[in-house]
Amino acid sequence: MRRLSERIDREANAVYAARGIDFEQRWYGTLSLLDERGPLSVTEIARALNITHVAVSQARRSLTAAGLIASTLDPADGRRRTLHLTDAGAAFVARLWPLWDALNAVGDAINREAADPSAALDRLEGALDRMSLSERVERLLPRSI
Amino acid sequence: MRRLSERIDREANAVYAARGIDFEQRWYGTLSLLDERGPLSVTEIARALNITHVAVSQARRSLTAAGLIASTLDPADGRRRTLHLTDAGAAFVARLWPLWDALNAVGDAINREAADPSAALDRLEGALDRMSLSERVERLLPRSI
DNA sequence: CATAACTCCGTAAGCACTTACGTTGATTCG
DNA sequence: CGAATCAACGTAAGTGCTTACGGAGTTATG
Numbered sequence: 001m002r003r004l005s006e007r008i009d010r011e012a013n014a015v016y017a018a019r020g021i022d023f024e025q026r027w028y029g030t031l032s033l034l035d036e037r038g039p040l041s042v043t044e045i046a047r048a049l050n051i052t053h054v055a056v057s058q059a060r061r062s063l064t065a066a067g068l069i070a071s072t073l074d075p076a077d078g079r080r081r082t083l084h085l086t087d088a089g090a091a092f093v094a095r096l097w098p099l100w101d102a103l104n105a106v107g108d109a110i111n112r113e114a115a116d117p118s119a120a121l122d123r124l125e126g127a128l129d130r131m132s133l134s135e136r137v138e139r140l141l142p143r144s145i
Numbered sequence: 146m147r148r149l150s151e152r153i154d155r156e157a158n159a160v161y162a163a164r165g166i167d168f169e170q171r172w173y174g175t176l177s178l179l180d181e182r183g184p185l186s187v188t189e190i191a192r193a194l195n196i197t198h199v200a201v202s203q204a205r206r207s208l209t210a211a212g213l214i215a216s217t218l219d220p221a222d223g224r225r226r227t228l229h230l231t232d233a234g235a236a237f238v239a240r241l242w243p244l245w246d247a248l249n250a251v252g253d254a255i256n257r258e259a260a261d262p263s264a265a266l267d268r269l270e271g272a273l274d275r276m277s278l279s280e281r282v283e284r285l286l287p288r289s290i
Numbered sequence: 291c292a293t294a295a296c297t298c299c300g301t302a303a304g305c306a307c308t309t310a311c312g313t314t315g316a317t318t319c320g
Numbered sequence: 321c322g323a324a325t326c327a328a329c330g331t332a333a334g335t336g337c338t339t340a341c342g343g344a345g346t347t348a349t350g
Contacts, residue, residue, distance in 0.1 A: 001146070001149075001150045001153075001266060002147075002150045002336075002337065003195065003196070003337085004146075004266055004269065004270055005146045005147045005150060006305090006336095006337065006338065007270075007273065008146075008273075008278065009305080009306080009338095010338085010339095011273070011277055011278035011279060012278060014277075014278070014279045015278060015279045015282050018279055018283075019288060024305090024306090025305080025306070026305085026306055026307085041328075041329095042328070042329060042330095043327080043328055043329080050148065051148070051306095051307075051308095052307080052308065052309085053328075053329065053330090054307085054308075054309085054329085054330080054331090055306070055307055055308080056329095057329065057330065057331090058306085058307085059306095061330095074328095077315075077316070077327095077328080078314075078315050078316080078328095079314070079315050079316070079327065079328040079329065080315095080327095080328060080329085081328085081329075098286060099282070099286065102282050102285045102286040103278075103282060105285060106278060106281040106282055106285060109281065110269065110272045110273070110281070113268075113272045114265065114268035114269040114271065114272045115265060115268055116265065117262065117265035117266055117268060117269040119265075120259065120260060120261065120262035120264075120265035120266070121146060121149055121262055121265070121266075123258075123259035123260055123262060124149065124255065124259040124262040125149055125152075126259065127255045127258045127259045128152065128153075128156070128255070132156055132159075133153065133156035133157060133159070133160060133248075133251060134156060134159045134160045134163055136251040136254070136255070137160050137244070137247050137248060137251055138163075140247045140250060140251060141243060141244065141247040143164060147306075147307070148307085151307070151308070151335090154335080154336085155308085155309095169335090169336090170335080170336075171335085171336055171337085186298080186299090187298075187299060187300095188297085188298060188299075196336095196337075196338095197337080197338065197339085198298075198299065198300090199299085199300080199301090199337085199338075199339085200336070200337055200338080201299095202299065202300060202301090203336080203337085204336090206300095222297095222298080222345075222346070223298095223344075223345050223346085224297065224298040224299065224344070224345045224346070225297095225298060225299085225345095226298085226299075
């Protein structure tokens with residue numbers, strides 16, 4: 001599973017590289033979200049993407065270094081940093097959308113071709129939600145607690 | 146996908162921790178293989194597990210530090226290091242088998258419960274083998290080459 | 291039989307996340 | 321209204337892999 005997800009990352013990277021685009025995978029979520037929904041705080045992005053605020057913060061750092069986004073301190077709440085696309089970032093995203101659309105279309109196509117592995121993963125996640133791994137193991141091989 | 150695989154890793158870790166066993170996920174492949182098939186070289190293990198020799202080498206380092214395996218230089222071929230379980234390693238593995246069996250059984254059960262996501266992932270991999278991501282994108286959005 | 295080509299294995303660094311932990315503001319409440 | 325709690329965010333370090341690279345030993349070839 002990890003191997004497969006690494007393979008997909010790698011192949012996606014190759015797509016960008018083949019077109020001479022300097023792009024990091026982890027940029028996608030933040031960039032597309034900022035483009036679609038406007039300025040957002042780090043935590044808002046984290047919640048929308050279902051990752052930790054730390055991952056967003058790291059993406060922020062590299063996106064800022066690349067000059068694609070900038071942040072302003074929220075005047076109403078000194079803890080928050082509101083992230084927004086710079087002009088260069090907006091142009092970059094505009095250039096990338098066709099490629100992202102293509103990638104998403106390819107993802108859908110593969111998903112159909114392979115009989116919906118994505119739904120299968122959702123079911124797996126659901127199974128773990130119903131009963132955790134540890135609980136299942138405990139039930140099969142009681143020992144601790 | 147990455148998130149889910151990380152979740153599984155985490156839950157599996159919790160299983161070991163709950164039983165007070167000091168265990169690293171990446172040990173599993175090498176330990177179980179050495180126990181089932183006897184002394185093996187780094188590259189042999191890598192091929193059997195379908196990972197890089199580097200990953201095996203890193204596991205080797207940490208397993209050696211933990212005193213669970215040891216290596217001898219192959220007298221016939223000076224490049225090879227043959228890895229084998231130490232006495233402590235063999236005892237550790239013996240103690241762990243029931244847990245591994247339980248984990249595998251739980252994996253099978255979840256797999257059935259969730260309508261075989263594992264097969265779905267194999268199909269996904271197969272689809273990528275038939276045509277790579279870049280090729281699919283190229284076909285949809287010709288640009289480069 | 292020297293040299294080119296290949297194989298085994300190691301270290302370093304990167305990737306995209308995570309947890310652990312601390313700092314600085316905002317909010318609540320007695 | 322001051323103290324305790326909570327929320328937003330940052331850095332450091334870890335995880336389990338990967339690619340890039342290099343050294344040293346083995347095999348093939350002209």
